[in-house]
Amino acid sequence: MSDPNLKLEKTLELINKKGLDGLIIYSGGTCSILGPSYLTYFCEARPLGPRNCAVVTKDGRVSLLVEPVWDAPRMAAKAWITDVRGTSRFTDDLLEIVKGYGVNGTMGLVGGREMSEEVYAAISGKVKLEPTDAIVETLAREKSARELEIIYRASRIADLGFEAFVGCARPGMREYDLTAEMEYVMRAEGADDIFILISSGSHNYEMHEPTDRRLKKGDIIIGEITPVCEGQFVQLCRTMTLGEPAPVVYEKYRMLLHAFAESLAQIRPGVEASAMSKAMNQVISDAGYAKYCYPPYMRARGHGFGIGSIAPGGVIDDNTKAAFERLQAVVVHPNQYIPETGYLACGETVLVGINGIQRLAATETKLYVKEV
Amino acid sequence: METMQPALKNGRNVWDSVNMPKEEFEARIERVRTAMAGRGLDLLLVYTTGLTDCGDTAYLTNFVIRLTRGTLVAIPRKGEVVTFFEGSSRGLPSLKQTLTVGDLVAAGDLPKESAAYLKETKVNVGTVGLAGLKRMPFQQYRTLTSALEGCTFKDADDMLADFRICKSVRESDQVRRAARIVGKLTMFLKETTFEGASQRAIEAALYRQARFEGAEDFRMLLAKPGREGCSVGPADYVPMADGEKVIFYLGVEFERYWAEAIRTFTFKAGSFVEETSPGIISGFQQLCAAMKPGVAISAFCKKASAVMAGKGHQALAPFGLGGGIGLGLSEKPLLTEETPGELKEGMTFALRMTAESGDNYAMVGNTVLVGKDGGIILNVEPARPAE
Structure with a gap:
């Protein structure tokens, strides 16, 4: 783990600079030679299942939601995020986390290119999403x-x-x-x-x-x-x-x-x-x-x-x-x-x-x- | 089971037209077209992505994209079948070597270029069935459906699953070939000394063996049941400890078809010693005997639970009893008491059985073909000459 709090600190700076209420960093669980792995970069562990994300609020609360349920202990052991949850109802649980954090405004979406229509359709009706890969791209400019x-x-x-x-x-x-x-x-x-x-x-x-x-x-x-x-x-x-x-x-x-x-x-x-x-x-x-x-x-x-x-x-x-x-x-x-x-x-x-x-x-x- | 997807299928990539002749694929396309007519579809679009769930498009044209990208197969009621893949035209000559029917088109921008192609060839009219398209990245899905403006869309997600459930003789032979490789891997585990080796080093050795046997993809998980449930995951850098008990989940893909095996071992003095007991072997045989055509899947699952309960055991989460296997590691039907339908000859299953009581457990899993008289285990370890 490399300075996760520094990574979170910088993320929060960028979230607030963009006037967002929070951020969803999404991963379809793949690792592509011609694409970044935003979620892996952010949480410093590679997810295994087909739908995974980190939810970050503008005041610094962070949760990691992963599929399948049984992969949560592995991710909890590897990632710096302490609130790691396994799920078999991905979109419902994601919306629950967002609601639980009281996020009402616009959330940035990083990794939207990996998000399927069925996931996007289910959450975009309830949460206002704004594509913003630039947040992690900006973080990643500086190599640790x-x-x-x-x-x-x-x-x-x-x-x-x-x-x-x-x-x-x-x-x-x-x-x-x-x-x-x-x-x-x-x-x-x-x-x-x-x-x-x-x-x-x-x-x-x-x-x-x-x-x-x-x-x-x-x-x-x-x-x-x-x-x-x-x-x-x-x-x-x-x-x-x-x-x-x-x-x-x-x-x-x-x-x-x-x-x-x-x-x-x-x-x-x-x-x-x-x-x-x-x-x-x-x-x-x-x-x-x-x-x-x-x-x-x-x-x-x-x-x-x-x-x-x-x-x-x-x-x-x-x-x-x-x-x-x-x-x-x-x-x-x-x-x-x-x-x-x-x-x-x-x-x-x-x-x-x-x-x-x-x-x-x-x-x-x-x-x-x-x-x- | 969910496993870590590779960045590329690094193994042997060959279309063996003796094992799977062109006619097999042409017959599939004809069956699909008949079903399209029944549903009033003028065009069927089938989308898959990634390297685990690409069975639907492989079923139609044998094409499997080797990277974690998208594939879209367009089947018009009349005219040529076209497979679009996200990638550049530079790879077309070799990729066409494994395409069995129709044309193959490289698309840098899959939705735009496929829609333009369909428009140009005038097959973008009427009613279009969509299978798997909701799994497309949302921007792509929206671009594609708006580019096909004027068409009526109908959900056709279920169309191919029904065709894929019962395997042809050629398909079950392919699953058998994959299962044979799995059998060789379990034998390799038992016959090799891994003193001081980490889980990752053992996995690397299994990869090599699988590739030598022609595996195009290989997946592995390790599980360790404990008091707080079963911990499952990919291999890690930790070394195996002497006396440690571990469950290996091994999946092998050979010429597009998958097979799996699950074995329990105790690591003793650098070797894996298989945990077998007459109880689990006879129990598994009982399950296979009950896997008869015409038996309701729910009834079979109840029977399986009863067999295990009779020995004081239950299915081990998250493995469960298993489910269909073939062009995917996990296909329909799932083996659960809630699953509708009945067992049919030609179905292939990943069938799993657990013998668990307290801290003492053993798990076994095999790839099983439903035959006329019951389930036939396809995993066969190579015979060794008697000493």
């Missing part, structure tokens, strides 16, 4: 020591996942066997969850979930290796070949490394995130692959990672207006389809520092060749 520790921990685990990627791959094993080994290592080292995409073959078109395909000598294997610790994702994107690749693979990978370096050089507080994407696309376009820098071949050039906020956004491309801020965790990936080599993966998560980036990965960013 605990959050940084989680980022470093997840980064170490990603490195171990990568070691398993290179160490375990061999001709004859199936894609899903390889991801099983990577997942095992990362979970055993403390990852709460894992997000792995992979592809293997002589010419890959995209990364996907593992299939039955057996690895062969000469394969190019690409992977997105992403452990999750307490809601924080950290990603490594790497390419490995089983056996010596054709010279063109080295050549194109060098070009991607150049694009990677150029894009990293743009990152510092105050710089529009699009600068990172433009620098990357410039190098790749100059190499003759401009058309492959955009959909349907490519989408984002990176995105933010975080528990309470994924600023500067879930998609960083040439149009991203948001500026980088200090201590944002950002994945930068010139993952790229190239006609001569197929799709290659290259990239990693970095922290935005005062004068540039701070690397989190211990593994070198390069083309890995495994002798077979």
Whole structure:
């Protein structure tokens, strides 16, 4: 638990500044790679069931309501909130808490994007709700020591996942066997969850979930290796070949490394995130692959990672207006389809520092060749 | 049982058309269209979200979104079935490998883009049945329904549940394959030494075994009954203590179909020793024998309670007696005395039995298929050669 009272204090400041009578921070119980986990961030514990929320009044009373009923003791043990209630009648119990606290005016709603129509319809008739994700987004701009520790921990685990990627791959094993080994290592080292995409073959078109395909000598294997610790994702994107690749693979990978370096050089507080994407696309376009820098071949050039906020956004491309801020965790990936080599993966998560980036990965960013 | 949802289904993602041929899905769509005609629906929209409750859309087209996002299947009375998913077009080539019928459309903005597509293809007219749409995020729901202005909406939430209750032979075979993996996991638990390992480390090892067997998803809970009720939850970082008794809940998804098992163990000298007694084994067999087609579900549940009470036991909260299992870990019908309807051949259940008296307890759960003559346990642990 990291300074929960400070978190509550700041929340109350923002609630009162917005003239709200209280706040509902909602979670559908999922953990998304491209979205923040507002409730997990706020209460510092991940809910399990499909409907959960924290209710905060403007004078500082806080309750946590979770599904299923039997998960309440676990959440009470992990979260800093002392009033934790399990429920099997979510909307009724939520309205009861609001009524019990005597809240009559407008309540801010954080995490409304996870709230289903049936829940919203049931409560919005009784409580005036105003979408206000900005409250938690504002809180999350300042990273605590605990959050940084989680980022470093997840980064170490990603490195171990990568070691398993290179160490375990061999001709004859199936894609899903390889991801099983990577997942095992990362979970055993403390990852709460894992997000792995992979592809293997002589010419890959995209990364996907593992299939039955057996690895062969000469394969190019690409992977997105992403452990999750307490809601924080950290990603490594790497390419490995089983056996010596054709010279063109080295050549194109060098070009991607150049694009990677150029894009990293743009990152510092105050710089529009699009600068990172433009620098990357410039190098790749100059190499003759401009058309492959955009959909349907490519989408984002990176995105933010975080528990309470994924600023500067879930998609960083040439149009991203948001500026980088200090201590944002950002994945930068010139993952790229190239006609001569197929799709290659290259990239990693970095922290935005005062004068540039701070690397989190211990593994070198390069083309890995495994002798077979 | 509710379990922690993963950020992504990390396991094997394959459509095996021998196990589940295209015709199986085409027949489902035809059945749905017949039901639509009966209800006067011109278009049926089916929505699911997340990675636990995506059975309805998987039933129709086999598509399962791998992230915690939404899927919308549109079935017009005539014309092509379309599956929309929240995501980018970059993933379409691989995602189409597991789609069995119709087209697959990526939508960055699901309600707007799906409504525009339906308008363009002129199937957004008349009466539209909505199944699962109230579980859509409210902003999306409101955008979609207002974009389909002029249509008459009818609730069709119950339509697919009825189709899914009784499994075809192919479906029960898929559940059997998932159950076989669960059987291997329970065997793995019994045959492996976990000295000094935390619950999380044990879970990691189970994940690996499950994935090696082709599990696309795996869920696990641990339970410890005590004087103040049963504490249930995901694995934690605490090590297992010698002499500790623990209930493992294991769920495995294989090619979209789930199976579960529940076993009670005592942790002794680094190994899990299964708690079995002739009483609980014979009790479970009695429950299976009572699971005959034509028996009212409420009558079966009363009988189950009587069997357990006869041994001085009762169903352990929050597990209960169980319920349907298949494309979801928890499906209709629930095994409670209040549930209407009767047992039918082809139903698959997660059936649970508790032997509990004071601090002494044991729980067992299996995936059971209702056959002609009663329930058939699908969880089978691999045979080992006799020493």
